[in-house]
Amino acid sequence: MRSLKFLLQKEFRQIFRNPAILRMIFIMPVIQLIVLPLVANYEIRNVNIHVIDHDHSMYSRELIRKVTAGGVFQLQGYSANYKQALLDVEHDKSDLILEIPQGFEKQLVRESEAPLFIAVNAINGARANLGAAYLNTILRDYNQEIRTQWIQFPKFDEIPRVEVISNYWYNTHQSYTLFMVPGIMVVLLTMVGSFLTALNIVKEKEVGTIEQINVTPIRKHHFILGKLIPFWVLGLFVLTLGLLVGRVIYGIVPMGNIGLIYLFAAIYLPAILGLGLLVSNISQTQQQAMLLSFFLMMIFILMGGLYTSIDSMPQWAQVVTWFNPVTYFIEVMRMVVLKGSSFNDIKGHLGVIALFAVVLNTWAVVSYRKRS
Amino acid sequence: MKSISVNNLSKSFINGKETVEAVKPLSFEIDKAELFGFIGPDGAGKTTLLRMLTTLIIADTGTATVDGLDVVNDYKEIRKRVGYMPGKFSLYQDLSVQENLEFFATIFQTTVKENYHLIKDIYDQLAPFSDRPAGKLSGGMKQKLALCCALIHKPTVLFLDEPTTGVDAVSRKEFWEMLKRLKEQGITILVSTPYMDEASLCDRVALMQDGKFLRIDPPSQIIKNYSKKLLAVKGKEMFPLLQHLKQIDGIEMAYPFGEYHHVVLQNDATSIDQLKSKLQSTQELEIKPATPDIEDCFIYAMQNN
The missing domain is CATH 3.40.50.300 (P-loop containing nucleotide triphosphate hydrolases)
Known part of the structure; x- marks a missing residue:
């Protein structure tokens, strides 16, 4: 026990004397939480539209006004022929072309129906899809408006109509930051837990101090605990900092019990620390440890449901995400922060993460050798 | 024990x-x-x-x-x-x-x-x-x-x-x-x-x-076990001298040693004068017997390993 106490004292001394670690712990979470949610945003704004109006009628002018008034579309060009408009798209100035044919108004009035032409630049798939969808919504509204102007409503609607009204639960305004911030906190915690532990141990290998430690009668589990506990504490500290930033800057107050988040983090961290330990066992230099951690982090983040929904991944990828600890914490974080889930809702996740912690640490301890 | x-x-x-x-x-x-x-x-x-x-x-x-x-x-x-x-x-x-x-x-x-x-x-x-x-x-x-x-x-x-x-x-x-x-x-x-x-x-x-x-x-x-006869040689041009020493018959080894070159003779009977005549050197040479130290012993042992 006494040697463990001294090991801990030594580790904390070294951490507080290392300005790089302190900076990483204090500044990285704040910057990432402030910057990332603002840029990692799927809302589409500033879609450039090019309009070709062959009709020049009142209805066509009204249509153009409606399209550009919403704020989503910027009228980038207005020309008389398709060729010119396509040139604009080729030069990447416009994303969409809306062509209004000649006789649009006449046809609309006479036949109650008129064609329109939309061409979309589909290089950026998401932008193209959403842009076209927005434009379609606007056109439908426009259509509806005209019909109401024309049709005298009978007292009772003769044709039954279904009107859909959506109600967004848990994230009423579909705020992207509310969705992203809890996820980013998990990524931060994971980075602090795995990177710092791995680098710390590999540094001892690189400097040669591990050699000096290995010839001492120090117990293997004391040495490993001495490495894990400080970073467990640091991890919880970073989480606290993250929750504070979320609260102060984004006004995010967890709907559920904040204690649940800490409970989950307290079990999640040993799993991640065990992973860091494994990485350090495999690596001989800090550079190797860094590259390996980076590789794992990329997979964890991209396959953890932070940016993209796991449900829309292919089946094999969904199976892979079961083995990604980050997935579980991101889910729990969103459940507790947004939905206000209770202990019963997350106990399954908790069990899986506890299993991760046991397996990863056992593996790490077994593969750590005091001699070769 | x-x-x-x-x-x-x-x-x-x-x-x-x-x-x-x-x-x-x-x-x-x-x-x-x-x-x-x-x-x-x-x-x-x-x-x-x-x-x-x-x-x-x-x-x-x-x-x-x-x-x-x-x-x-x-x-x-x-x-x-x-x-x-x-x-x-x-x-x-x-x-x-x-x-x-x-x-x-x-x-x-x-x-x-x-x-x-x-x-x-x-x-x-x-x-x-x-x-x-x-x-x-x-x-x-x-x-x-x-x-x-x-x-x-x-x-x-x-x-x-x-x-x-x-x-x-x-x-x-x-x-x-x-x-x-x-x-x-x-x-x-x-x-x-x-x-x-x-x-x-x-x-x-x-x-x-x-x-x-x-x-x-x-x-x-x-x-004490070093059985060879050891000489120390010094001249003005040390490097050419070493090259020269290495080529002469009757010299088993020659290597730089501080300000002298140490020379190990194949035959203990070879005298300093005999060596001098063999060298036929144009430069002024100082040749004297040397007492071996541990380094001489090690170099000799390494060579004959």
Whole structure:
């Protein structure tokens, strides 16, 4: 026990004397939480539209006004022929072309129906899809408006109509930051837990101090605990900092019990620390440890449901995400922060993460050798 | 009981496709309170041998005991009893002198106070820097601190891997004086070094090359056993002279040695005058008999290995 106490004292001394670690712990979470949610945003704004109006009628002018008034579309060009408009798209100035044919108004009035032409630049798939969808919504509204102007409503609607009204639960305004911030906190915690532990141990290998430690009668589990506990504490500290930033800057107050988040983090961290330990066992230099951690982090983040929904991944990828600890914490974080889930809702996740912690640490301890 | 006894110990490493025999099967014994030196060039296998004895790596063949304990089976007990100072400075550079010492005392379940008498001489010199981070000490000071840390648990056997490499001449001398005092306290000391001049300070030395011992004897014995006739030659143009000496019949070896070249004659009967006439040198030459020291013995042994 006494040697463990001294090991801990030594580790904390070294951490507080290392300005790089302190900076990483204090500044990285704040910057990432402030910057990332603002840029990692799927809302589409500033879609450039090019309009070709062959009709020049009142209805066509009204249509153009409606399209550009919403704020989503910027009228980038207005020309008389398709060729010119396509040139604009080729030069990447416009994303969409809306062509209004000649006789649009006449046809609309006479036949109650008129064609329109939309061409979309589909290089950026998401932008193209959403842009076209927005434009379609606007056109439908426009259509509806005209019909109401024309049709005298009978007292009772003769044709039954279904009107859909959506109600967004848990994230009423579909705020992207509310969705992203809890996820980013998990990524931060994971980075602090795995990177710092791995680098710390590999540094001892690189400097040669591990050699000096290995010839001492120090117990293997004391040495490993001495490495894990400080970073467990640091991890919880970073989480606290993250929750504070979320609260102060984004006004995010967890709907559920904040204690649940800490409970989950307290079990999640040993799993991640065990992973860091494994990485350090495999690596001989800090550079190797860094590259390996980076590789794992990329997979964890991209396959953890932070940016993209796991449900829309292919089946094999969904199976892979079961083995990604980050997935579980991101889910729990969103459940507790947004939905206000209770202990019963997350106990399954908790069990899986506890299993991760046991397996990863056992593996790490077994593969750590005091001699070769 | 011998302090260390080694029986057919060997170790190879696989480097790509080829296997390097770092230590070929070796057997030797070391007495209690003996100051034993492994002398040899870089790559002779000194560090590997020390790492096997300190239980850091496991030998391929053979057995070894330290303090009567087997290096494989009783490694835990050995680790409590031995002090090891690796060749590379391996204390915590970001901890202060004081903190390093206390840390190592604690993990050996002891205190600095308890064994202070052992390190007092050395630590007195470090005391003015006790708050300085270990990484910011000079080379000699670092080695002294490392020695303190290796001694703080009162080991019975001390393993020092090239403790004086990269240390200035004065510090080296001091360091060896400390080792002598430790020896007087009954500690067995194994030290490896690439410096020949340090060999004469040991009780016994093992001349090591390519994983083998060329000789194990007290330094005086090794010098006594040198049977060849040795001459020292000096001229104005030293380099052409050496080239010339190497080509002459009757000269077994010629190598630079301080301000002279040492020449080993094939035939002891060859006189200085005979050599002079053979050389037919245009430059003024000074030739005189030389007394061999440990370096001459080692160079000769290496050549005839």
